[in-house]
Amino acid sequence: MLASLSLILLCQLIGEAVVRGLGLPLPGPVLGLLLLLILLLARDRFALLARGPLRNDGVETASKGLLAHLSLLFVPAAVGVVQKLDLLASHGVAIILILAASVVVTLLVTVLTFRLVSRLLRQQDVP
Structure with missing residues (x-):
């Protein structure tokens, strides 16, 4: 598990x-995750080419261990928020309004995308 965690890092x-x-x-x-x-x-492709069994350990085990303790990874973010309480106090209303607007825009885009895909699939089913 140490080698797998080292690979992730x-x-x-x-x-x-x-x-x-x-x-x-x-x-x-993000670039590291893409890598x-x-x-x-590549590991899975080489395992399939070699017709070898895929072992379900290594990075998967390390990542499951990280996910089990994911809440600990939010501690630094919370500390950062506490350190910037003065900014939150001065710009709190604007931040809340922007967050609310972004949620509404996200919901609207999701609904419109769903309706468009649903309409396209319905047209595809009708001969």
């Missing part, structure tokens, strides 16, 4: 280094 480190080095407008951990996804897909 190494992918995150590589992603962070590439983003900072190239000045990409993307979070480093980890590519590595896992």
Whole structure:
């Protein structure tokens, strides 16, 4: 499990280094997760080509361990919020309004997308 956790953290480190080095407008951990996804897909493809059994350990076990304790990963975010309470106090109303508006826009876009896909599927079913 230690090697798998090291692989996850190494992918995150590589992603962070590439983003900072190239000045990409993307979070480093996101690029690291994409790298980890590519590595896992390549591992699965090579296992299928070699007709070997896929072992269900390694990164999967480490990730399940991380997910089991996911709430601990929110502690740094909560500390960051507490450190910026003065900003929340001065801009709290604007933040709440923007969050509410973004939720409404997200719901509207979701409903419109669902209706469009539903209409397209209904047209496809009718000969």
